[in-house]
Amino acid sequence: MFRVLISDPLSEDGIRPLLDAEDVEAVMDPSLSHEELLEAVSKSHALIVRSQTQVTREVIEHAPELKVIGRAGVGVDNIDLDAATENGVVVVNAPDGNTISTAEHTMAMLMSLARNIPQAYHQLKQKKWERKKFVGVELKDKTIGIVGFGRIGMEVAQRAKGHRMKVIAYDPFLNKEKADKAGVNHGTLQEVLQQADFLTVHTPLIEATKHLIDKEAIQLMKPGARILNCARGGIIEEDALYDAIKSGKIAGAALDVFEEEPAIDHPLLDLEEVIATPHLGASTVEAQENVATDVSFDVMELLRGGSVKNPVNMPSVSSEMMDKLFPYFQLSERLGAFLSRVVNGTLERVSVYYSGELLDVDTMPLTRIAVKGILQRHIGNRVNDVNAFKTASDKGIVINEQKSTSTKGFTNLVTVEIETDQEKRSIAGTLLNGLGARIVQLDQYSIDVVPEGHLVVIHHTDQPGAIGHVGSLLATHHVNIATMQVGRTNVGGEAVMVLTVDKEVEGDCHEQLTEIDDIKQVQCLTLS
Numbered sequence: 001m002f003r004v005l006i007s008d009p010l011s012e013d014g015i016r017p018l019l020d021a022e023d024v025e026a027v028m029d030p031s032l033s034h035e036e037l038l039e040a041v042s043k044s045h046a047l048i049v050r051s052q053t054q055v056t057r058e059v060i061e062h063a064p065e066l067k068v069i070g071r072a073g074v075g076v077d078n079i080d081l082d083a084a085t086e087n088g089v090v091v092v093n094a095p096d097g098n099t100i101s102t103a104e105h106t107m108a109m110l111m112s113l114a115r116n117i118p119q120a121y122h123q124l125k126q127k128k129w130e131r132k133k134f135v136g137v138e139l140k141d142k143t144i145g146i147v148g149f150g151r152i153g154m155e156v157a158q159r160a161k162g163h164r165m166k167v168i169a170y171d172p173f174l175n176k177e178k179a180d181k182a183g184v185n186h187g188t189l190q191e192v193l194q195q196a197d198f199l200t201v202h203t204p205l206i207e208a209t210k211h212l213i214d215k216e217a218i219q220l221m222k223p224g225a226r227i228l229n230c231a232r233g234g235i236i237e238e239d240a241l242y243d244a245i246k247s248g249k250i251a252g253a254a255l256d257v258f259e260e261e262p263a264i265d266h267p268l269l270d271l272e273e274v275i276a277t278p279h280l281g282a283s284t285v286e287a288q289e290n291v292a293t294d295v296s297f298d299v300m301e302l303l304r305g306g307s308v309k310n311p312v313n314m315p316s317v318s319s320e321m322m323d324k325l326f327p328y329f330q331l332s333e334r335l336g337a338f339l340s341r342v343v344n345g346t347l348e349r350v351s352v353y354y355s356g357e358l359l360d361v362d363t364m365p366l367t368r369i370a371v372k373g374i375l376q377r378h379i380g381n382r383v384n385d386v387n388a389f390k391t392a393s394d395k396g397i398v399i400n401e402q403k404s405t406s407t408k409g410f411t412n413l414v415t416v417e418i419e420t421d422q423e424k425r426s427i428a429g430t431l432l433n434g435l436g437a438r439i440v441q442l443d444q445y446s447i448d449v450v451p452e453g454h455l456v457v458i459h460h461t462d463q464p465g466a467i468g469h470v471g472s473l474l475a476t477h478h479v480n481i482a483t484m485q486v487g488r489t490n491v492g493g494e495a496v497m498v499l500t501v502d503k504e505v506e507g508d509c510h511e512q513l514t515e516i517d518d519i520k521q522v523q524c525l526t527l528s
């Protein structure tokens, strides 16, 4: 008998198949205290949550029999994915079921914001008939800037077009061709900020999107623009938004989500220009039924040993497979992560080539890990080696894996190649017997670099003094160089320097490196 604990309110119709299953004993109790949750989860094989229950490391480590955590919704930021993976617990979510509800909620917020509906309603309830105070603005011919053009962003765009708004969108996976197909304009983040009368964010909350809309970003916006967040608290910096509304730079904001929830006594709620709902984007009968059905299906499949539709983290890999592939996991991920951080343009195709002793091995798990390393730059830990291919194909990225007889003299070689709408770049790495992983090729240049820590990649012209200038400048910024590799194709031609350094190169130091004569591009990255 599988014991399933459901610790947030879920649609009973949606989880009916689970409640009725003969091999499942389900307990739904959304009112558990923290101590009661720890006690209940300690006997459970599966835990199903929405966004309220915080599935922390402590919770996961209290559950020795736990096999799966089901998230009835999209965002998994309330689940400690690392702890789940480390403890062999599979996390599944239900990413499609609440898209429409959240897009519709965004439109409801957009219209309420434009026409001051909540404020006017509140006054009328106080028996005040105010008309002058609540003059709104039309949506027609206004520009809506959409940051994050995934499932919800795209649905919002279609609805905004119905209101005859102009739509401009930014997403690292959006290019002109995809934007044309969706009938929207494609812009950089800066262009979206500058052109938007209404700015709406629909990204996940990950390292790259935390405070994406901060003071500097708001500075770029039109005076009198309005901002919406029906995605995740923290994408918009709340203090910066507060100041911008107080100063009159931003005319108003509509918020469904907050950095800390429940947000009962939040300063933004004291501003009349702010309208808000308590994280209601997914709160419709339909969405709750959809996500409950989807998540219970995957949870039951997993408990019964079947395959799941929406895995979020890494399931256990057989020990036999692990022995062969394990040494290459980190190399493949880091090659992908390195290349994704230096490539320009929108990703279109990823090819991974294997040679030498990898010729006869099933290398598909390594390709997944390389693709995960590439996509993580923009998607964070929602992409993993299980869902990497699906995530790539959802984004229109073609994945290609090939075996090659060209080993360039190494006993094993993994080559990752990325094509974007602007360029084609490649990187190759090997495992040296007893010495660990090495990057041995970057594009046309032969190098020898350990793929870890802080790295600086400098494209320059091969001229006397270039290396010395870089060394002296880093020294003035107290950046210690651990190793330096220089690759060139011919004397006096194009060349690359790859440095490993003891601390991150940023700000002025980065700026000044780019100003050195003969240096064309400086890219800094950290592999951990």
Ligand SMILES: NC(=O)c1ccc[n+]([C@@H]2O[C@H](COP(=O)([O-])OP(=O)(O)OC[C@H]3O[C@@H](n4cnc5c(N)ncnc54)[C@H](O)[C@@H]3O)[C@@H](O)[C@H]2O)c1
Residues within 6 Å of the ligand: 073, 074, 075, 076, 095, 098, 099, 102, 147, 148, 149, 150, 151, 152, 153, 170, 171, 172, 173, 202, 203, 204, 205, 208, 209, 212, 230, 231, 232, 256, 257, 279, 280, 281, 282, 283, 378, 379
């Ligand atoms: N308010 C609610 O109740 C509610 C309901 C459902 C979803 N959500 C949230 O809405 C968000 C979007 O959900 P979705 O289903 O559309 O997800 P999705 O994965 O389909 O789309 C997210 C998009 O954001 C893009 N992105 C990532 N980093 C970016 C960056 N730095 N700049 C611009 N774009 C970036 C991704 O490429 C992706 O296309 C998530 O945060 C989700 O948790 C909230």
Ligand SMILES: O=C(O)CC[C@@H](O)C(=O)O
Residues within 6 Å of the ligand: 050, 051, 052, 072, 073, 074, 075, 076, 098, 279, 281, 282, 283
């Ligand atoms: O459970 C909820 O209502 C919120 C869900 C939503 O934030 C999500 O990310 O899917």
